[in-house]
Amino acid sequence: MKLLLVTLIVLCISIGCSSYNILVFLPIPVWSHYVQVEPILTALAERGHNLTVYSPWTPKKEVPNFHHTFLTASKLKEMFDLFFASEFLAVLSHKLAAPIISSTSHGYSESTLQIAGALNAFAHLPAKFSNYVPPMTFVQRLDNALRNAAFMIHNKYWYYPSIDKVLAKHVPGPLPSVSSMLKNVSLHFFTGNVAVDGSKLLPPNIVELSAHIKAPLQLPKDVQDVMDRAGNGVVYVAFGSLIKASQFKKENIELLLSVFKNLDRTVLWKADFNLTDVILPKNVIVKNWFDQVSILAHPNCVLFFTHGGISSMIEAINFAVPVIGMPFFADQAHNLAYAEQYGYGLTIKYTNLTHDSLLWSMKTVLQDPKYKKNIKRGSRIIRDSPMSGVDTAIYWIEYVIRHEGAHHLKPVTLQMPWYQELLLDVTVIFVTIFSVFMYILLKIFTFLVFCYRKLRNKSINEKKKTV
Numbered sequence: 001m002k003l004l005l006v007t008l009i010v011l012c013i014s015i016g017c018s019s020y021n022i023l024v025f026l027p028i029p030v031w032s033h034y035v036q037v038e039p040i041l042t043a044l045a046e047r048g049h050n051l052t053v054y055s056p057w058t059p060k061k062e063v064p065n066f067h068h069t070f071l072t073a074s075k076l077k078e079m080f081d082l083f084f085a086s087e088f089l090a091v092l093s094h095k096l097a098a099p100i101i102s103s104t105s106h107g108y109s110e111s112t113l114q115i116a117g118a119l120n121a122f123a124h125l126p127a128k129f130s131n132y133v134p135p136m137t138f139v140q141r142l143d144n145a146l147r148n149a150a151f152m153i154h155n156k157y158w159y160y161p162s163i164d165k166v167l168a169k170h171v172p173g174p175l176p177s178v179s180s181m182l183k184n185v186s187l188h189f190f191t192g193n194v195a196v197d198g199s200k201l202l203p204p205n206i207v208e209l210s211a212h213i214k215a216p217l218q219l220p221k222d223v224q225d226v227m228d229r230a231g232n233g234v235v236y237v238a239f240g241s242l243i244k245a246s247q248f249k250k251e252n253i254e255l256l257l258s259v260f261k262n263l264d265r266t267v268l269w270k271a272d273f274n275l276t277d278v279i280l281p282k283n284v285i286v287k288n289w290f291d292q293v294s295i296l297a298h299p300n301c302v303l304f305f306t307h308g309g310i311s312s313m314i315e316a317i318n319f320a321v322p323v324i325g326m327p328f329f330a331d332q333a334h335n336l337a338y339a340e341q342y343g344y345g346l347t348i349k350y351t352n353l354t355h356d357s358l359l360w361s362m363k364t365v366l367q368d369p370k371y372k373k374n375i376k377r378g379s380r381i382i383r384d385s386p387m388s389g390v391d392t393a394i395y396w397i398e399y400v401i402r403h404e405g406a407h408h409l410k411p412v413t414l415q416m417p418w419y420q421e422l423l424l425d426v427t428v429i430f431v432t433i434f435s436v437f438m439y440i441l442l443k444i445f446t447f448l449v450f451c452y453r454k455l456r457n458k459s460i461n462e463k464k465k466t467v
């Protein structure tokens with residue numbers, strides 16, 4: 001450890017990297033959001049940067065330079081080189097006069113794309129709640145355009161002005177408009193991967209990351225034994241940290257258990273329902289907590305029954321475990337629509353859960369080798385990248401500080417009105433010129449036809465006269 005530290009320091013001095021003061025503000029108490037950025041924060045602290053972190057969670061291990069604190073007004077008077085938070089805290093970044101990197105934990109979003117100057121991305125990216133998968137049909141693209149127009153108009157004319165009013169009331173001093181502060185965000189990180197939902201045309205101020213993939217840990221002995229001994233394979237069932245199985249209807253818990261009973265596989269279910277209320281089949285083990293990555297990484301894990309959250313999807317693909325998806329909210333249905341299209345697995349609806357359809361889906365994905373083959377291809381894609389997610393994040397964070405906000409990365413579309421970004425003015429001129437041209441052609445043609453007829457009639461008349 002000491003040797004590592006010395007090497008790090010020597011390395012730092014020799015390449016001239018400096019220690020920066022970074023303020024991290026993650027107030028939203030959602031565990032799955034926090035775990036996506038925690039590895040980045042730890043790595044930053046280990047590189048010698050001084051981190052002031054406000055979040056509902058304390059770090060798992062003690063890291064020097066990682067100061068988990070409450071934010072007070074006096075703390076905000078200190079000087080920071082960077083502010084790392086959600087984009088909607090851009091106002092704090094303005095007050096701190098520090099560049100901001102925003103972090104979104106659920107893939108690309110309509111608002112991020114608009115703020116980052118990539119309004120036109122929706123020619124090819126489906127809006128998050130549409131659950132379309134490219135290539136979109138004309139009607140789907142029409143719907144997609146309407147959704148985005150509605151979103152843009154709502155933000156521009158209602159949402160941002162209403163925040164402006166609130167800020168004017170509560171924040172002392174003159175303040176730029178919310179939309180200009182949002183456009184000032186230096187870099188947007190979002191959790192995602194091309195293997196989850198395809199290649200995206202993104203400007204350089206948006207960085208897609210999968211920083212949370214960690215190495216598997218040693219499993220607890222009892223779980224390790226179960227996994228090792230499961231000759232037929234293990235089915236892992238987990239619906240993320242927000243969806244509580246204890247809130248499922250009792251008949252649905254019983255339905256799931258009866259399907260699992262018929263699977264002829266060991267089933268591990270991360271669930272919090274009261275075990276005294278149900279009869280567990282012999283092949284099913286229910287616990288409050290399993291280390292998901294370590295289970296998925298085990299070679300005997302053959303199927304993952306998931307809610308389709310982005311972290312879970314990235315982990316499933318990384319470890320090549322085919323999925324059965326049951327989406328509940330947010331981007332889950334979007335991720336699973338792609339998973340079905342890419343052949344990683346099948347999706348079922350919680351609102352339309354039947355014993356037979358679930359059993360059929362699970363057996364299909366378990367028995368048809370194409371699902372494993374497809375997700376293995378996805379796994380090779382995720383694993384083959386020039387830098388790990390954490391290294392990518394660190395590179396860009398230090399880049400933004402080195403270049404005082406790196407505002408040169410922003411596309412000029414941010415200064416253009418929306419109709420210019422979408423080439424609407426050019427299109428209108430083209431259509432107008434083309435229409436006028438066609439109109440003139442038509443007029444000339446009808447005139448010529450008119451002349452021709454007149455001449456012909458004249459000559460016929462003359463012929464008649466001579467005859």
Ligand SMILES: *[C@@H]1O[C@H](CO)[C@@H](O)[C@H](O)[C@H]1NC(C)=O
Nearest residue numbers: 021050051052053067069075
């Ligand atoms: C590092 O951050 C802590 C906590 O915010 C602060 O008290 C301290 O002064 C900072 N250290 C340096 C060297 O800036």
Ligand SMILES: *[C@@H]1O[C@H](CO)[C@@H](O)[C@H](O)[C@H]1NC(C)=O
Nearest residue numbers: 094097098099176181184405
């Ligand atoms: C834009 O960000 C820079 C830091 O990168 C900051 O100094 C400036 O005040 C910000 N401008 C607005 C309008 O928020």
Ligand SMILES: *[C@@H]1O[C@H](CO)[C@@H](O)[C@H](O)[C@H]1NC(C)=O
Nearest residue numbers: 246272273274275276277278
């Ligand atoms: C589980 O249910 C039993 C009986 O219905 C009850 O006595 C027990 O307190 C419950 N346990 C928990 C942890 O809620």
Ligand SMILES: *[C@@H]1O[C@H](CO)[C@@H](O)[C@H](O)[C@H]1NC(C)=O
Nearest residue numbers: 349351352353354356357358
């Ligand atoms: C519900 O499932 C049944 C049987 O799988 C299917 O025929 C039906 O179309 C589904 N309904 C909806 C609304 O998805």
